[in-house]
Amino acid sequence: MLEEKIKSAITDYGITNFISGMAIGVDLDFAEIVLKLRNKYPITLECAIPCPNQTLKWNSYDKLRYESILKRADKINLVSERYTPECMLKRNRYMVDKSNVVIAAFNGIEQGGTWYTINYAKKENKVILLIDLCKVDK
Numbered sequence: 023m024l025e026e027k028i029k030s031a032i033t034d035y036g037i038t039n040f041i042s043g044m045a046i047g048v049d050l051d052f053a054e055i056v057l058k059l060r061n062k063y064p065i066t067l068e069c070a071i072p073c074p075n076q077t078l079k080w081n082s083y084d085k086l087r088y089e090s091i092l093k094r095a096d097k098i099n100l101v102s103e104r105y106t107p108e109c110m111l112k113r114n115r116y117m118v119d120k121s122n123v124v125i126a127a128f129n130g131i132e133q134g135g136t137w138y139t140i141n142y143a144k145k146e147n148k149v150i151l152l153i154d155l156c157k158v159d160k
Contacts, residue, residue, distance in 0.1 A: 024048065025055045027125045027151045032063050035149065041068045041117045044076065044091070045110075045135075046084050048127045053091045066096040068120075072113035073105040114139040118146055127153040 031037040042053035056067045069092055077085050092098060101116050102109035114135055118124055124143040128136055143150050 023153050024051055024125070024127065025059075027153060028052070028055055028059060030151060031123050031125060032059070032065060035123050037123055038064060039066050039068065041070050041120060042091070043110075043113050043117060044069050044071055044088060046080060050084070050087050050091065052125070053095070054087070057091065057094050067091075067094070068097040068099060069095045070113050070117050071098060071100045072109040073102045074100065075105055110135055111138060115142060118143045118148060121148060123149045123151060125151045125153070127155055130154075130156040 028040070031040075040052075040056045042056070043049045044053065053067060053069065056065060059065060060067070077088055080088070099116075101113040106112075118139060121143075124139070126136060126140050126143070128140060131137065140150060140152070
């Protein structure tokens with residue numbers, strides 16, 4: 023579903039530049055899909071890093087994925103020079119502000135970073151391509 027949303031952003035909205043927040047889970051999956059689709063479409067990947075030590079408490083597998091993505095990214099942007107309680111939300115606002123279309127995978131929990139970012143994108147009148155994880159067969 024994520025790959026289909028990315029393809030829709032390309033073909034239906036003409037999006038050529040994609041930004042990943044590089045968090046564990048959907049963000050890393052998103053970045054890997056964009057990198058794969060570069061073979062077929064003229065698109066770029068920017069990694070928006072919330073702070074220098076984002077991966078501090080990550081396991082080795084996720085750190086390897088992260089580093090591999092960074093090596094292949096077209097652009098890396100460090101949003102905050104150090105960790106702060108707000109740096110993740112600052113990163114999310116940066117991504118929305120730089121985007122015309124926002125792709126979000128939402129689990130139905132109306133709190134936290136994804137919920138905040140979807141609402142911020144709505145407030146900023148962005149097109150939102152939503153993956154409703156509550157309706158996904160598990």
